[in-house]
Amino acid sequence: MINFDVIVIGAGASGIMCAGQAALNGMQVLLLEKMRMPACKLRITGKGRCNITNIAEKAVFMQHIGPDNRFLHNAFGTFFSQELVEFFESIGVKTKREQGGRVFPQSNRAIELTEALVKWVRKTGVSLQCKTAVKDILIENEQAVGVITQDGRKIFAKSIVIATGGKSYPATGSTGDGYNFASKIGHTIALLHPLLVPLRSDENFIKSLSGLHLKNIAVNVFVENIKKHEAFGELEFNDFGIEGPIVLSLSRKCLHDIVAKKKMVFVLDFKPGLSELQLDNRLKRDIDTVGKTALYDLLRGLMMHQLIKVFVQRLGISQDKKCGQLTSAEREKILKLLKNFSISITGHGNYDRAIITGGGVSTKEIHPKTMESKLVQNLYFIGEVLDLDADTGGYNLQIAFSTGYLAGISLKK
Ligand SMILES: Cc1cc2nc3c(=O)[nH]c(=O)nc-3n(C[C@H](O)[C@H](O)[C@H](O)COP(=O)(O)OP(=O)(O)OC[C@H]3O[C@@H](n4cnc5c(N)ncnc54)[C@H](O)[C@@H]3O)c2cc1C
Numbered sequence: 001m002i003n004f005d006v007i008v009i010g011a012g013a014s015g016i017m018c019a020g021q022a023a024l025n026g027m028q029v030l031l032l033e034k035m036r037m038p039a040c041k042l043r044i045t046g047k048g049r050c051n052i053t054n055i056a057e058k059a060v061f062m063q064h065i066g067p068d069n070r071f072l073h074n075a076f077g078t079f080f081s082q083e084l085v086e087f088f089e090s091i092g093v094k095t096k097r098e099q100g101g102r103v104f105p106q107s108n109r110a111i112e113l114t115e116a117l118v119k120w121v122r123k124t125g126v127s128l129q130c131k132t133a134v135k136d137i138l139i140e141n142e143q144a145v146g147v148i149t150q151d152g153r154k155i156f157a158k159s160i161v162i163a164t165g166g167k168s169y170p171a172t173g174s175t176g177d178g179y180n181f182a183s184k185i186g187h188t189i190a191l192l193h194p195l196l197v198p199l200r201s202d203e204n205f206i207k208s209l210s211g212l213h214l215k216n217i218a219v220n221v222f223v224e225n226i227k228k229h230e231a232f233g234e235l236e237f238n239d240f241g242i243e244g245p246i247v248l249s250l251s252r253k254c255l256h257d258i259v260a261k262k263k264m265v266f267v268l269d270f271k272p273g274l275s276e277l278q279l280d281n282r283l284k285r286d287i288d289t290v291g292k293t294a295l296y297d298l299l300r301g302l303m304m305h306q307l308i309k310v311f312v313q314r315l316g317i318s319q320d321k322k323c324g325q326l327t328s329a330e331r332e333k334i335l336k337l338l339k340n341f342s343i344s345i346t347g348h349g350n351y352d353r354a355i356i357t358g359g360g361v362s363t364k365e366i367h368p369k370t371m372e373s374k375l376v377q378n379l380y381f382i383g384e385v386l387d388l389d390a391d392t393g394g395y396n397l398q399i400a401f402s403t404g405y406l407a408g409i410s411l412k413k
Pocket residue numbers: 009010011012013014015032033034035038039040041042044045046047050051052053132133134135163164165166168169172173174175176177178354355356382383384385393394395396397398400
């Protein structure tokens with residue numbers, strides 16, 4: 001007995017978009033969510049502000065996505081950043097653009113955006129059931145025909161969409177169930193790993209810098225003493241290492257080498273806007289001006305207070321030394337450390353702190369024009385459960401919304 005046209009498992013970004021589009025196409029849609037309320041993860045995205053998408057042009061956008069961004073050609077061709085922004089505006093969420101092409105709700109409130117999205121999906125006629133976890137997918141003659149819920153109910157539908165997300169931030173409901181459903185059916189799951197994560201460091205000063213937030217710094221990453229990556233932006237210290245936008249993005253590039261236990265050093269340039277010569281001239285000028293005061297006072301003009309103690313420890317010069325007594329070799333030492341403050345990296349955060357999950361259902365086994373499984377008819381995969389990942393900057397949510405939209409309009413009646 002068929003109860004619905006479609007069952008969408010997971011009311012996150014991709015599942016809600018898919019369910020709503022299918023309902024607008026005249027389908028009877030059941031959207032099942034295991035948590036008490038829908039879209040728990042969306043509510044905390046972008047540090048509570050939700051970086052919805054990025055307005056970078058498609059070719060540039062694609063460079064931020066791996067491992068197989070060509071898979072998204074159809075999804076982005078159908079519903080890309082401009083369409084997503086227009087969609088949100090149409091449901092009453094005004095947006096704004098920020099540095100780096102990132103798009104946020106004008107209110108800076110992910111919760112407001114989430115509530116508008118949930119209101120919209122209900123209005124399309126979707127039947128949304130929370131506190132309903134799906135335990136298994138029902139398959140007959142290599143076709144998906146329904147689901148079994150945790151409490152043992154069988155619900156039948158013509159199509160099933162798996163939108164269960166990844167494994168990161170499991171407290172939001174994304175605990176990797178979709179990978180289990182997929183592998184049971186015979187899908188290949190590319191190796192799962194936490195991605196866009198804070199990085200660990202054993203440096204003894206890390207704890208004392210916890211909470212320090214640095215803006216406009218440059219980072220060069222050395223692996224086995226060879227420069228491999230660079231980035232510019234914001235970095236934060238936490239109690240076990242470093243995080244913040246540039247660290248999260250670099251973590252995506254560095255993870256392989258970290259797991260392989262290669263020697264990795266992040267070299268911070270606190271004054272990237274100044275060449276060594278310019279910085280040296282500034283130091284000379286400052287030292288002339290504050291000659292009678294201590295090194296500590298000189299450093300106060302160059303860095304945040306919290307950093308000074310660690311900085312002078314590394315310099316090996318007393319913070320009480322009078323600036324006028326600094327030798328040119330000591331000035332050179334200050335200069336070098338301002339431009340090359342090294343932090344050795346020894347590991348990475350786990351799923352609890354990862355923004356996304358790397359790996360997932362192989363895109364080779366999914367039709368890119370519809371998101372339907374190539375192995376099981378009437379079964380669809382969308383969002384983070386797929387083997388797709390991207391940098392921070394709004395790219396991951398766009399993947400979720402675009403794949404959700406494409407599946408929603410492609411479902412067979
Ligand atoms: C802290 C944080 C901040 C982020 N900020 C941003 C950002 O600003 N911009 C950006 O682009 N990306 C951001 N991301 C990433 C982005 O949130 C995800 O990539 C995106 O939410 C994935 O959408 P999804 O629909 O695939 O999965 P999810 O949003 O994870 O939704 C999956 C849903 O399925 C439900 N579910 C799982 N299993 C079952 C089951 N068995 N039965 C029923 N329901 C089930 C879950 O409860 C969940 O509600 C952030 C992630 C985190 C953790």
